[in-house]
Amino acid sequence: MTHTDVSTTEAAPSPDDRNLRRLPARVAVLIALSALGALLIAAILETQAGATAYIIGEGHWSKAQQRAVHSLYRYAGHGDPADLADAREALRVPLGDRAARQALERDPVDLAAARAGFLQGGNAPQDIERLVWMYRLLHDAPYFRESVRLWREAEAEIDQLVVLADTLEAHRARRVPDEASVLAYKRQLTAIDARLRPKELAFSRSLAEGAHFLRRMLLALSAAAFVLLCAYALHVMRSTLRRVRDTESEFRLAFHQSMVGMLKVDRQGRFTQANEALGRILGMSLTELRMQRLADVLHADDLPVDERGAIDWVRLQEPGERRLLRRDGTVRWVRWSASWVGVRGGRGEQLFALAEDVSEAHELACEIAHQASHDELTGLINRREIARRLDRALETAHGGGQRHALCFIDLDQFKLVNDTCGHEAGDRFLCHFATRLASQLRRGDWLGRLGGDEFAVLLHDTTLDEAEAAMARVHAALAGQAFRWNGRAFGLNCCVGVVEINDEAIDADWLLRAADAACYVAKEEGRNRIRCYRDADPSLSRRRHELEWVAHTQLAIAEDRLVLYAQRIVPLAGPPRLQYEVLVRLRDREGRLHAPGVFLPAMERYGQVMAVDRFVLMAVCRHFARNPGRLAGVELCHVNVSAQSVADPAFLEHAGALLDRHPGVAARLCFEITETAVIANLDDACRFIEAMRVRGCRIALDDFGSGLSSFAYLKRLPVDILKIDGAFVRDLGRGGSDLALVRSMSQMGQALGKVTIAEWVESEAVMTQLREVGIGCVQGYAVHVPCPLDELVDAWDTACTEPA
Known part of the structure; x- marks a missing residue:
C-alpha cells in the first residue's frame, strides 16, 4: 500500500x-x-x-x-x-x-x-x-x-x-x-x-x-x-433504531473500557452504575462501588448541600474540579461534569457524571502557581503575591477598621558581598538574611521579597508605634548575627521603612511607595536605621513630592505630553545664523506647562532622566523628518544629555541607531554634556563623545568652569564648544573676578580652537563685555526668550523671506 x-x-x-x-x-x-x-x-x-x-x-x-x-x-x-x-x-x-x-x-x-x-x-x-x-x-x-x-x-x-x-x-x-x-x-x-x-x-x-x-x-x-x-419514515425509524441499538452497545463497551471515570447515582445518592476507571481512581472493585453512596466518595467540601442538609443537585451539576476520597484515605483530584439522564420505563432520572483524574495536572498547576507567586531564590512570596496580600489587608482596614503595618527592608551590605565575594555569596547572603528575618516574625505575619535586596514584611493587627517597636527588636536581633563566607563575616544590617495600613491608605502601590520613601530617608540618614512614614515628616513629604513628579513625568512621556521649546544662540560677530538649544516643558492633563526645574531634578534623583533624554532626541529627529527643508536652514541644534545617559551603553546604542535612521541630522546636532557629568564618568564620556563625533555630531561642554579641574580635563576631551557657566556671566556688569575668569576661559577656548558660548546673558552691557573678551556666541533672555521650537523656526523662516 x-x-x-x-x-x-x-x-x-x-x-x-x-x-x-x-x-x-x-x-x-x-x-x-x-x-x-x-x-x-x-x-x-x-x-x-x-x-x-x-x-x-x-x-x-x-x-x-x-x-x-x-x-x-x-x-x-x-x-x-x-x-x-x-x-x-x-x-x-x-x-x-x-x-x-x-x-x-x-x-x-x-x-x-x-x-x-x-x-x-x-x-x-x-x-x-x-x-x-x-x-x-x-x-x-x-x-x-x-x-x-x-x-x-x-x-x-x-x-x-x-x-x-x-x-x-x-x-x-x-x-x-x-x-x-x-x-x-x-x-x-x-x-x-x-x-x-x-x-x-x-x-x-x-x-x-x-x-x-x-x-x-x-x-x-x-x-x-x-x-x-x-x-421513508419507516426506513428512517428502522435505521435510527438500529443505530441507537448499536450506539447503546458501543456506549456500554466505551463505558466500561473508558479511561475516564463514569458513574450514575439516583436521587438518594446511591450508585446505580460505575465503570472500571472510577474503580481504579478510588482503589475499589466494581462490587464495592455498587455499595457506595456519593457522600462516601466525594470530599465533604466538594459535596454541595442545601439548607436542609440534602444534596444540592443543581450545584452538583456545575462543572469543575472536585476531590474524591480513596479507600486508603488519600485524595484524588478529578475534573467533574454531570447531567441528568432519563431511565427506561419512566422510572425517574439519574445523575450521570464524568470524573477525569487530573491529580497530576492539579499538582503541576499548584506548583506553577506557587512558582508564579514565590521567589525562586529564597522561596518567599514575590512582588505580585505581596501586592495581592496587601490588597486583602487593605480590605480589612477599609471595611473592618483593622490596622496593620507594612515594613520595607533594604540590606546595607548586599552590594559589598556581591562585589567582594561573587554572586553565589550574594545569593547565599539573601537566603541567610531571609531565614533569620522570618524566624523573628509572629505566626500571623508574613515576609516577601520585592526584588534584589529589598524585602517586605506585613505585621497583622499592628499600629505604627507597635510596628516601630517590633522592628526595633527585630533590628537588634539581626544586628547580633552575621553571614560568614570564606572566613569573612558580614553583618545583617538593614534599613527599614514602616507605614501603617489603615482606612486612609489608598492602594498597594501607594503603600509600597510610602514604605520605600521612609526606607530611603533612613538610608540617607546613615543606614542601619528604622524610619516610619508620617505625613508631617518634611523629608518624607519632599521624597513623596519627588516621586509624584517622577510618576507624572513618566505618564507625560507615555502620553506624548513633553513639549519641545528652544532658545536661540546668537553670534556676537558675523551674519546671523540659526542656532538654538532645545529645552523641554511638561504639559499636564489640565494644559498647564511646567518648567524643567520642576520635574527634571526628581527624574535625575531617581535615575529616570534617561527616559527624558530619549524622548527629546526622538522628538528632534521627528521634527526634522517632518520638515526636511528646516534641516538645511539650521546651523546647529543643541540637545542636552544627562550624566546617567552618558554613562549608560544602552543610551549610546539607542542614539546611534536613531541617527542612523535619520541621515543628515547628525551633522546639525550638538550634544551638550555637563562638565560635572564628564568628570564623574570620564571613560564613559569619552566613549560617548567619540561615537557621536564619528557620526558627524558636535559636542559642547556645558557649565564649563564649574568644576575645579576643568582645564586639566579639557585637554583629554575632544569637544567642539565650551559653554561658560552662567554663574560667571550673570554678574559681569558688577565687576569683580568673574570678568577675569571669563576672559581666561575665552583665551583657553581660542587657544584650543574651541567655540565659546556664554550662558545667562541678560543685558546689553554684559553682551558688550563678552564681545570685548572674545566670546563667540551668547545665549540668554537678552537675546531670546525661550519659545516653542516650531514657533522659533517659523519666525526665522519669516524673517529670512522678508525683503531687507
Missing part, C-alpha cells in the same frame, strides 16, 4: 460519522415530503374552490344573458326605455367577464383590469383572486381549454345582443316599427338565446369535468406522496 493509500484510509469517515452527516438531509426529506402533501391538499381545495367560483360566475353570466334577451324582447314590442336600460345593465355582466379574460391574456397581464372585470361580472370579491390565478395557470389545461373556447364563442353572441340593442334603440328613435319589424327582432332574439343555451351548459359541464380530473390527479399525487412519506 502506498503512502497515499494509507492517508486516504486513515482519513475515511466512520459509518457513524457518515450517518450523522446524513441525518440533516433525511430530516429535510421528511419535511419536504410532508410539505408536499400539505401543498397538494391545499392545491386540491383551492382548485375545487376556483372551479366552483367559475361555475357560479357562469350562473351569473347565464342569468344576465337571459335577462338581457327578455328585456330586449319586451323593448321590441312596447318600446319602454326601462326595458332597454335593464337589458344594457344585464349585458354588463358578460362584458365584464370578457374584459377580465382579455386583461389576463395581455402581455404583460393587467391584474387590476382583470379584478375590475370579474367584479363587474357579479363575482364575489373573495373569489376574485381564485378566478385570476386559476385562469393564469390552467387556461391551456385539458377541459379548461375547452371551457375557454366555449366562453369565447358565447361572447360572439353577446356582441350580437349588444348590436341588436343599439339597432332597436335607433329604430325606435326614427319611428315606431311595424308589426313585421317587431316580429323579425323577436325572432333574432329567440335565435340568439337558443344558440347560447347549449354553450352555457357545455361551459359548465367542461368546468366540472376539468375540476374532477384535476382533483383526481392531485389526490393521486397526494396518495403517492403519503405512501412515499410513510415508507
Whole structure:
C-alpha cells in the first residue's frame, strides 16, 4: 500500500460519522415530503374552490344573458326605455367577464383590469383572486381549454345582443316599427338565446369535468406522496433504531473500557452504575462501588448541600474540579461534569457524571502557581503575591477598621558581598538574611521579597508605634548575627521603612511607595536605621513630592505630553545664523506647562532622566523628518544629555541607531554634556563623545568652569564648544573676578580652537563685555526668550523671506 493509500484510509469517515452527516438531509426529506402533501391538499381545495367560483360566475353570466334577451324582447314590442336600460345593465355582466379574460391574456397581464372585470361580472370579491390565478395557470389545461373556447364563442353572441340593442334603440328613435319589424327582432332574439343555451351548459359541464380530473390527479399525487412519506419514515425509524441499538452497545463497551471515570447515582445518592476507571481512581472493585453512596466518595467540601442538609443537585451539576476520597484515605483530584439522564420505563432520572483524574495536572498547576507567586531564590512570596496580600489587608482596614503595618527592608551590605565575594555569596547572603528575618516574625505575619535586596514584611493587627517597636527588636536581633563566607563575616544590617495600613491608605502601590520613601530617608540618614512614614515628616513629604513628579513625568512621556521649546544662540560677530538649544516643558492633563526645574531634578534623583533624554532626541529627529527643508536652514541644534545617559551603553546604542535612521541630522546636532557629568564618568564620556563625533555630531561642554579641574580635563576631551557657566556671566556688569575668569576661559577656548558660548546673558552691557573678551556666541533672555521650537523656526523662516 502506498503512502497515499494509507492517508486516504486513515482519513475515511466512520459509518457513524457518515450517518450523522446524513441525518440533516433525511430530516429535510421528511419535511419536504410532508410539505408536499400539505401543498397538494391545499392545491386540491383551492382548485375545487376556483372551479366552483367559475361555475357560479357562469350562473351569473347565464342569468344576465337571459335577462338581457327578455328585456330586449319586451323593448321590441312596447318600446319602454326601462326595458332597454335593464337589458344594457344585464349585458354588463358578460362584458365584464370578457374584459377580465382579455386583461389576463395581455402581455404583460393587467391584474387590476382583470379584478375590475370579474367584479363587474357579479363575482364575489373573495373569489376574485381564485378566478385570476386559476385562469393564469390552467387556461391551456385539458377541459379548461375547452371551457375557454366555449366562453369565447358565447361572447360572439353577446356582441350580437349588444348590436341588436343599439339597432332597436335607433329604430325606435326614427319611428315606431311595424308589426313585421317587431316580429323579425323577436325572432333574432329567440335565435340568439337558443344558440347560447347549449354553450352555457357545455361551459359548465367542461368546468366540472376539468375540476374532477384535476382533483383526481392531485389526490393521486397526494396518495403517492403519503405512501412515499410513510415508507421513508419507516426506513428512517428502522435505521435510527438500529443505530441507537448499536450506539447503546458501543456506549456500554466505551463505558466500561473508558479511561475516564463514569458513574450514575439516583436521587438518594446511591450508585446505580460505575465503570472500571472510577474503580481504579478510588482503589475499589466494581462490587464495592455498587455499595457506595456519593457522600462516601466525594470530599465533604466538594459535596454541595442545601439548607436542609440534602444534596444540592443543581450545584452538583456545575462543572469543575472536585476531590474524591480513596479507600486508603488519600485524595484524588478529578475534573467533574454531570447531567441528568432519563431511565427506561419512566422510572425517574439519574445523575450521570464524568470524573477525569487530573491529580497530576492539579499538582503541576499548584506548583506553577506557587512558582508564579514565590521567589525562586529564597522561596518567599514575590512582588505580585505581596501586592495581592496587601490588597486583602487593605480590605480589612477599609471595611473592618483593622490596622496593620507594612515594613520595607533594604540590606546595607548586599552590594559589598556581591562585589567582594561573587554572586553565589550574594545569593547565599539573601537566603541567610531571609531565614533569620522570618524566624523573628509572629505566626500571623508574613515576609516577601520585592526584588534584589529589598524585602517586605506585613505585621497583622499592628499600629505604627507597635510596628516601630517590633522592628526595633527585630533590628537588634539581626544586628547580633552575621553571614560568614570564606572566613569573612558580614553583618545583617538593614534599613527599614514602616507605614501603617489603615482606612486612609489608598492602594498597594501607594503603600509600597510610602514604605520605600521612609526606607530611603533612613538610608540617607546613615543606614542601619528604622524610619516610619508620617505625613508631617518634611523629608518624607519632599521624597513623596519627588516621586509624584517622577510618576507624572513618566505618564507625560507615555502620553506624548513633553513639549519641545528652544532658545536661540546668537553670534556676537558675523551674519546671523540659526542656532538654538532645545529645552523641554511638561504639559499636564489640565494644559498647564511646567518648567524643567520642576520635574527634571526628581527624574535625575531617581535615575529616570534617561527616559527624558530619549524622548527629546526622538522628538528632534521627528521634527526634522517632518520638515526636511528646516534641516538645511539650521546651523546647529543643541540637545542636552544627562550624566546617567552618558554613562549608560544602552543610551549610546539607542542614539546611534536613531541617527542612523535619520541621515543628515547628525551633522546639525550638538550634544551638550555637563562638565560635572564628564568628570564623574570620564571613560564613559569619552566613549560617548567619540561615537557621536564619528557620526558627524558636535559636542559642547556645558557649565564649563564649574568644576575645579576643568582645564586639566579639557585637554583629554575632544569637544567642539565650551559653554561658560552662567554663574560667571550673570554678574559681569558688577565687576569683580568673574570678568577675569571669563576672559581666561575665552583665551583657553581660542587657544584650543574651541567655540565659546556664554550662558545667562541678560543685558546689553554684559553682551558688550563678552564681545570685548572674545566670546563667540551668547545665549540668554537678552537675546531670546525661550519659545516653542516650531514657533522659533517659523519666525526665522519669516524673517529670512522678508525683503531687507
